[in-house]
Amino acid sequence: MIKILKNSLLLVLALNVYTASAAITPNPTVPTIAAKSYILQDFASGRIIAEQNAQQRLPPASITKLMTAYVVSHELLAGNIALEDDVLISEKAWRMVGSRSFIEVNTKVPVEVLLRGMIIQSGNDAAVALAEHIAGSEETFAQMMNQYAQQLGMVDTNYRNSTGLPDSEHYTTAKDIAILSAAIIRDFPVHYKWYAEKEYTYNNITQHNRNKLLWRDTTVDGLKTGHTEEAGYCLAASAKRSGMRLISVVLGTRSENARAQETQKLFNYGFRFFETHDLYKAGHQVTTSKIWKGSEKELALGLAESLAVTVPRGRYKELVATTNLQQPIIAPVTQGSVLGEVEIRLDNKIVAKQPLIALTSVEQGSWWRRILDSILMLIWG
Secondary structure: OOEEEEEOOEEEEEOOOOOOOOOOOOOOOOOOOOOOEEEEEEOOOOOEEEEEOOOOOEOOHHHHHHHHHHHHHHHHHHOOOOOOOEEEOOHHHHOOOOOOOOOOOOOEEEHHHHHHHHHHHOOHHHHHHHHHHHHOOHHHHHHHHHHHHHHHOOOOOEOOOOOOOOOOOOEEOHHHHHHHHHHHHHHOHHHHHHHHOOEEEEOOEEEEOOOOHHHHOOOEEEEEEEEEOOOEEEEEEEEEEOOEEEEEEEEEEOOHHHHHHHHHHHHHHHHHHEEEEEEEOOOOEEEEEEOEOEOOOEEEEEOOOOEEEEEEOOOHHHOEEEEEEOOOOEOOEOOOOEEEEEEEEEOOEEEEEEEEEEOOOEOEOOHHHHHHHHHHHHHHO
16 A cells, blocks of 8 residues: 655655565566567556667558558547448459458448458458548548547658558558557457457458467457568557556567567566556545645645556565645646646656646635635745
8 A cells, every 4th residue: 555654845655665585576688579670568557668669660561450440440439430331342442452351342341340351351452441431532541540640649650541551651660559559459448359359251251360479378469460571570469467468569570470479579578577556546536735725725636647657576565656746735726737746766766757636626715714824824934
């Protein structure tokens, strides 16, 4: 449990101190990963556990379809389309090269069939059909993809198509793919279950998911493979063990087996040597502070978003949290106002921080309360 120690204007939230005899798990360096670029990130805390060239712009191949699926899911959530809607298959979609769902020109196929075919089979034809259905043309749909990328903070990404087929101006990074992967898991949990499906059948043709880790590691439940000659073999994956979820992205490996093996190395490293803990939930009280000239004497403070932290395994109890508060806090105060921040430190280094907000609104107090508090503030400085 976290103990709250009050010390003037500074509140210290100290976790139980480890005893000298407690065992600490070794924390070796990251294993060598045979990829042009990679990243390993915790889903809950956002901490990057390992990375190399994670912000290098590279062709993503069919990992592009993660953004295509993200846009489709947003359209479904907004009610602009429905899973049961029939999509008329154009000749352009039907003629798409590469991975296919084998949809037929001038037929009508439900959105759900196309979406699952694109996610599981990596159908280029399904991706184009969905893009045309939503935006009228693939070119316009690519603009939507870029707009969502900007909203998510994917600063090194530019999409030119819905499939990931080669284009000199079509690129992203391992870091940006990790951001997108986390958004898919967080924002569309109902659709995310499809990323774990091992096969899909359409038009009497059964195709297997190319993510080999779905067969090798039962904790892996997504996300997407990609391959072109230019991009090499790529994989965005996620796994969850004992409540801890990690996201891995490897770009530019040499083979299907290699992208699976390198991803497995990253997962094994992350889960073995790190642990993630939820510290505070959004909207829950973290601390309180005196509020002057208000209808209440104390103000509850907490976080707008839940805060989790990822640390080397065995070192959770060494964490120290401090809150730095704006002083004095004078009414009126509106719910949600930022009045300080909480910092989480390990070895005196900040490993996480987040703004502290007012959990409730407090109006001005009576004229007598305002006068009395003004006098007290003058006396106490």
